[in-house]
Amino acid sequence: MIPLSLAEIAAAVSGQQRDIPDPDIRVTGPVVYDSRKVAPGSLFAAFDGEHVDGHDFAHQAVSSGAVAVLATRPVGVPAIIVDDVTAALGALARRTVEGLGTQVVALTGSAGKTSTKDLLAQLLERLGPTVWPDGSLNNEIGLPITALRAADDTRYLVLEMGARGIGHIRYLAELVPPKIGVVLNVGAAHIGEFGSRQGTAQAKGELVEALPSAEDGGVAVLNADDPLVRAMAARTSARLLLFGEAADADVRAENVRLTDQGRPAFTLHTPTGYSDVTLRLYGEHHVSNALAAAAVACELGMPVEEIAEALSAADTLSRWRMEVSERADGVTVVNDAYNANPDSMRAALRALAAMGRGRRTWAVLGEMAELGDESLTEHDAVGRLAVRLNVQKLVAVGGREAAWLDMGAKNEGSWGEESVHVSDAQAAVDLLRGELRPGDVVLVKASRSVGLERIALSLLEGEVPVR
Numbered sequence: 001m002i003p004l005s006l007a008e009i010a011a012a013v014s015g016q017q018r019d020i021p022d023p024d025i026r027v028t029g030p031v032v033y034d035s036r037k038v039a040p041g042s043l044f045a046a047f048d049g050e051h052v053d054g055h056d057f058a059h060q061a062v063s064s065g066a067v068a069v070l071a072t073r074p075v076g077v078p079a080i081i082v083d084d085v086t087a088a089l090g091a092l093a094r095r096t097v098e099g100l101g102t103q104v105v106a107l108t109g110s111a112g113k114t115s116t117k118d119l120l121a122q123l124l125e126r127l128g129p130t131v132w133p134d135g136s137l138n139n140e141i142g143l144p145i146t147a148l149r150a151a152d153d154t155r156y157l158v159l160e161m162g163a164r165g166i167g168h169i170r171y172l173a174e175l176v177p178p179k180i181g182v183v184l185n186v187g188a189a190h191i192g193e194f195g196s197r198q199g200t201a202q203a204k205g206e207l208v209e210a211l212p213s214a215e216d217g218g219v220a221v222l223n224a225d226d227p228l229v230r231a232m233a234a235r236t237s238a239r240l241l242l243f244g245e246a247a248d249a250d251v252r253a254e255n256v257r258l259t260d261q262g263r264p265a266f267t268l269h270t271p272t273g274y275s276d277v278t279l280r281l282y283g284e285h286h287v288s289n290a291l292a293a294a295a296v297a298c299e300l301g302m303p304v305e306e307i308a309e310a311l312s313a314a315d316t317l318s319r320w321r322m323e324v325s326e327r328a329d330g331v332t333v334v335n336d337a338y339n340a341n342p343d344s345m346r347a348a349l350r351a352l353a354a355m356g357r358g359r360r361t362w363a364v365l366g367e368m369a370e371l372g373d374e375s376l377t378e379h380d381a382v383g384r385l386a387v388r389l390n391v392q393k394l395v396a397v398g399g400r401e402a403a404w405l406d407m408g409a410k411n412e413g414s415w416g417e418e419s420v421h422v423s424d425a426q427a428a429v430d431l432l433r434g435e436l437r438p439g440d441v442v443l444v445k446a447s448r449s450v451g452l453e454r455i456a457l458s459l460l461e462g463e464v465p466v467r
Contacts, residue, residue, distance in 0.1 A: 040065035093144035109184025128155030138162035173210035208236035262355035275308035283351030335456035366446025383408025
């Protein structure tokens with residue numbers, strides 16, 4: 001964060017200073033909302049959450065080095081009092097970024113946002129100082145927290161934008177207006193909230209509507225392979241840059257294939273030339289993510305050879321997203337348990353099938369949340385796909401939705417005991433420990449709320465990623 005005095009912060013957020021002995025004291029550290037992450041010079045944002053009230057930790061934050069607290073009521077330590085801490089964070093983020101000469105890049109999509117953000121960050125770091133979100137900080141709290149990490153020398157600010165409803169992305173784009181907006185895809189994620197893919201497209205397209213015109217430097221980077229994303233061209237006055245495998249894509253992949261390890265390889269074509277790429281990530285779905293990142297890097301002046309080199313060297317920076325670890329006995333565990341939707345579940349299963357050629361494969365799957373009326377159909381379809389891809393063992397973990405996964409697998413094939421429905425993560429761990437053999441490949445995936453990462457972590461017990 002650029003250093004600001006408490007008086008300047010109070011003015012930016014329309015707040016009242018309380019118990020502040022010197023308004024000229026400056027915040028020089030990060031803005032945090034977890035008192036355990038306070039560093040000297042921090043500003044602590046106190047949220048009144050569902051389970052914990054941040055105001056109760058104000059004294060602890062200040063004793064740990066926070067200069068002051070952003071709060072909705074006096075807390076007995078230096079504080080800036082506002083009506084709404086979330087809105088105040090947004091106002092402070094906008095005030096901060098407006099004063100910087102930073103190129104803001106925002107991306108959204110039903111799947112792949114975090115993986116694409118990780119790739120893009122590693123490309124742009126080669127061009128100059130870059131700030132990007134830790135993990136998936138993509139909502140009305142996480143986005144300002146990320147933006148407030150920008151400093152005077154920050155050249156690129158990469159933001160991830162999620163949506164739980166119409167208007168959410170519009171709000172985020174107003175907080176920190178981007179010049180470049182990337183839409184990755186429109187899938188079935190959150191279809192229970194949006195009602196249809198068309199409803200999801202309406203929400204995601206708010207990003208391109210928020211971009212400046214082409215004359216003012218706005219660029220909309222759109223997936224040419226997704227009809228609902230391609231159609232967003234009509235909703236923006238920004239210049240268009242298409243990526244994908246389509247013949248008319250400005251940045252495209254040709255000769256896409258998977259290595260024996262399940263890693264994607266392709267020839268990257270850009271308006272300035274072409275070069276070969278072999279990703280360190282797993283699964284063909286990362287080709288589209290890599291193309292999106294490459295399109296932005298190309299737009300910002302990176303030569304195609306350097307883009308290809310950077311993509312080939314890039315790792316995932318976020319935990320539990322196709323995180324591959326190998327045990328001493330040769331069992332490979334793929335921890336993709338951070339989140340799941342029908343599109344990412346299908347992609348992960350295909351990656352498992354590619355990685356497991358000649359080996360025994362296990363799919364340990366749980367609920368895909370927020371699918372509404374489509375939940376039974378989508379879970380059944382994923383179970384069926386596991387059979388079609390010749391995954392040897394399916395372990396469906398949890399309640400009703402897991403039963404639907406199991407049902408789909410058994411209806412598609414004649415799996416019998418090869419498809420197992422267990423009640424919880426511990427039951428899955430017990431089953432796997434008794435049946436895994438050296439050389440097996442195990443995929444663990446479900447929506448974040450299910451917590452299946454516990455299965456992967458239990459199976460690894462201190463093993464480290466193979467990357």
